[in-house]
Amino acid sequence: MEQKMIETLEIKNEADIIRARVRAKTIAEALGFNYMDQTRIATAVSELTRNAYQYAGEGKMTINPLNKQGRRGIEIIVEDHGPGIENIELVLKGGHSTGGGLGMGLSGSKKLMDEFDVRTRSDEGTTVTVRKWL
Amino acid sequence: MEKPSIPILKSGDCLITSPQVALHDKLAVQFKNDILQRIVETKAKGLVLDVSAIDVVDSFLVRQIGEIAAASSIMGGHVVVVGLRPEVAMALVEMGFSLEGVHTAVNLEKGLEVLHKIWRR
Numbered sequence: 001m002e003q004k005m006i007e008t009l010e011i012k013n014e015a016d017i018i019r020a021r022v023r024a025k026t027i028a029e030a031l032g033f034n035y036m037d038q039t040r041i042a043t044a045v046s047e048l049t050r051n052a053y054q055y056a057g058e059g060k061m062t063i064n065p066l067n068k069q070g071r072r073g074i075e076i077i078v079e080d081h082g083p084g085i086e087n088i089e090l091v092l093k094g095g096h097s098t099g100g101g102l103g104m105g106l107s108g109s110k111k112l113m114d115e116f117d118v119r120t121r122s123d124e125g126t127t128v129t130v131r132k133w134l
Numbered sequence: 135m136e137k138p139s140i141p142i143l144k145s146g147d148c149l150i151t152s153p154q155v156a157l158h159d160k161l162a163v164q165f166k167n168d169i170l171q172r173i174v175e176t177k178a179k180g181l182v183l184d185v186s187a188i189d190v191v192d193s194f195l196v197r198q199i200g201e202i203a204a205a206s207s208i209m210g211g212h213v214v215v216v217g218l219r220p221e222v223a224m225a226l227v228e229m230g231f232s233l234e235g236v237h238t239a240v241n242l243e244k245g246l247e248v249l250h251k252i253w254r255r
Binding site for chain 2: 014108
């Protein structure tokens with residue numbers, strides 16, 4: 001049953017940002033997350049997919065239901081092949097001071113989710129992985 | 135002209151609007167511009183922005199709301215956000231955002247009361 005819920009969504013335009021967060025919210029609800037967590041997850045997805053779209057022009061979101069030794073959760077990976085993020089440490093710390101959405105969206109997502117990982121290289125792009133547990 | 139837009143209603147000195155569709159970025163920006171234009175046209179002293187149908191508010195939308203508040207403040211108006219869902223408010227707080235420059239109220243009725251109180255000051 002859960003295998004069918006692994007989802008991949010291409011982010012090619014603004015409507016896809018909405019599509020992505022609706023899909024994430026729906027899956028989160030199906031997995032048993034409450035309204036608060038559904039909203040946190042959808043908001044994080046909105047921020048991350050927007051970053052990909054705005055700074056890379058494209059992106060891909062993958063949603064994986066998690067089940068680790070009976071512990072259930074959701075994992076969302078947003079990747080792009082954009083210019084990468086310079087000074088990632090600074091960006092994550094000073095989410096408010098960096099002019100624009102990138103820092104805010106990234107640090108905001110980190111605060112909303114239980115686990116957060118970002119890999120970024122100027123010649124490869126950026127992959128952000130977030131997880132939330134039930 | 136043909137693009138669907140969000141209705142902005144006028145009642146006395148006040149504008150009232152209640153988006154019922156998901157605001158993708160272009161639409162959010164257009165919405166902001168429409169509101170500001172209406173404020174100028176009508177010389178409205180207040181705006182009630184009902185967000186009860188919005189289930190996700192992210193940093194982009196927060197920014198648009200902030201800009202509406204700042205611009206209307208410059209024009210001598212006040213903005214009241216009503217119907218903010220608790221889970222949305224929670225997510226905003228946790229991300230560290232505040233809806234600066236806007237008043238909030240639980241619903242349209244209370245929102246109008248807030249405006250009238252402000253105007254009577």
